[in-house]
Amino acid sequence: MMKRIVHVSALLLLVGTMVFAADPKFNLNARVSSNLFTYDVTNGNMTKKLGIGDVSSTDTVAISYSDKNAGAYLSLKVSDLIGSSGGTTVTDDYYGWMKFGDLKLTAGEWDHRYASRVTTDASSFGGLWDLKYGVLTYSASAEGRVSVTESDNITPWEIEAAADYVFQDLTVSLSTGNVSASNAYKDYNVAEFFGARAAYKVKDVVDANVSFVMNGKNKMQIGAFGNLLMVKGLTLVAGYSGYQDLDNSVNSRNAGELRARYAIDALAITTHNNVTVGDKRLIIYDMVSLSYKINDVITPSLMVANTNFSGDNTAAAQRGNVLVVKPGITLTAQKGATIDAALRFTITNPETGSSSTIMDMPVVFRVKF
Structure with a gap:
């Protein structure tokens, strides 16, 4: 739970930084994927029926901010297997850069x-x-x-x-x-x-x-x-x-x-x-x-x-x-x-x-x- 809070806090902090920047240059990216069905043509078996959320490992949300000489990027990998206690969120990529x-x-x-x-x-x-x-x-x-x-x-x-x-x-x-x-x-x-x-x-x-x-x-x-x-x-x-x-x-x-x-x-x-x-x-x-x-x-x-x-x-x-x-x-x-x-x-x-x-x-x- 603590790790999840830290990830969300970092994302909110980055959003806040962009909102109050004088000239924000930012990107937002959300990617959700699924495999709606799987059918074995050889045996005639439907191994997965119509549904969503079958390939959660590729679901991501990312945000980045860049200025003339510095920037930052954060990408979170999100599980769409969400229960009553919420889903799992882990850090995918994160980095900062500076130019001199x-x-x-x-x-x-x-x-x-x-x-x-x-x-x-x-x-x-x-x-x-x-x-x-x-x-x-x-x-x-x-x-x-x-x-x-x-x-x-x-x-x-x-x-x-x-x-x-x-x-x-x-x-x-x-x-x-x-x-x-x-x-x-x-x-x-x-x-x-x-x-x-x-x-x-x-x-x-x-x-x-x-x-x-x-x-x-x-x-x-x-x-x-x-x-x-x-x-x-x-x-x-x-x-x-x-x-x-x-x-x-x-x-x-x-x-x-x-x-x-x-x-x-x-x-x-x-x-x-x-x-x-x-x-x-x-x-x-x-x-x-x-x-x-x-x-x-x-x-x-x-x-x-x-x-x-x-x-x-x-x-x-x-x-x-x-x-x-x-x-x-x-x-x-x-x-x-x-x-x-x-x-x-x-x-x-x-x-x-x-x-x-x-x-x-x-x-x-x-x-x-």
């Missing part, structure tokens, strides 16, 4: 990324649209059965600090941090937990960056990406992601990545591709999305994503193919206020065992100012 000329300092808990993830048409669907740059791993509970160990995030911990210095077209960043478990962040070897990035932009040509994170003794995460800027209407990002375990090379993985988007008037096509190679492990991920903006209110879309898991060191139960087909629609009340709904088919074809087809209907309600 070309130097920016940030402290708290947040994700410090740089490369464009090519998600212009993602709206608030989440899932595979939220897949970050990095080496892929199998995840039974994730959309497409795939998750990622990031390569472009130089603050992958829970309590962090970073400095960014801009000199003309060059940006240099340094970070450090650790997790909160067992109070690890209070006493740790900075040489084993730090991040660094160099980014350079040539106007209308390329925006490139290289990131390096030491995430534990002899555990390294590496990313290098280039965003080509030469063709109008085209976004093209290509790069490399790596996870290197110097103590046990069996855990090391490398990935080649390519993402692109091309827009012609109201039609946009996006593709995300990742090939991750490990010790006798191979994951190939390909996604393509089509969207067409009919008017300011209605935007239909279609996503098709395929993930293939293979290799002698890939568990037998994981080897095979997972196909996600997701026709959807976005309804926009005004800028920042959307409802995303989709009919999702997940078709699993394992090398051993039976195939399955699951149909469900994720819906996301979001208001963002």
Whole structure:
């Protein structure tokens, strides 16, 4: 109860600060999602009937304030399983930042990324649209059965600090941090937990960056990406992601990545591709999305994503193919206020065992100012 009160008090304090500021510049964001039903097409079973509140782990409310040289952000993750004593609220992200000329300092808990993830048409669907740059791993509970160990995030911990210095077209960043478990962040070897990035932009040509994170003794995460800027209407990002375990090379993985988007008037096509190679492990991920903006209110879309898991060191139960087909629609009340709904088919074809087809209907309600 005390933790919940502290979170609410912090949010009210931030709201009060913005209300009484001379020139407030703030954002509010509320995201509520649900899976309205789940139907097993293979067996003909309705495993979840019509309802709301099935995916509470993605419900968030956030508020931020920014001025010329300072700002703050607070995001709370909210459970929609509310009983007579209330629901559960936990801190998701929080941080503050200050600028001193070309130097920016940030402290708290947040994700410090740089490369464009090519998600212009993602709206608030989440899932595979939220897949970050990095080496892929199998995840039974994730959309497409795939998750990622990031390569472009130089603050992958829970309590962090970073400095960014801009000199003309060059940006240099340094970070450090650790997790909160067992109070690890209070006493740790900075040489084993730090991040660094160099980014350079040539106007209308390329925006490139290289990131390096030491995430534990002899555990390294590496990313290098280039965003080509030469063709109008085209976004093209290509790069490399790596996870290197110097103590046990069996855990090391490398990935080649390519993402692109091309827009012609109201039609946009996006593709995300990742090939991750490990010790006798191979994951190939390909996604393509089509969207067409009919008017300011209605935007239909279609996503098709395929993930293939293979290799002698890939568990037998994981080897095979997972196909996600997701026709959807976005309804926009005004800028920042959307409802995303989709009919999702997940078709699993394992090398051993039976195939399955699951149909469900994720819906996301979001208001963002």
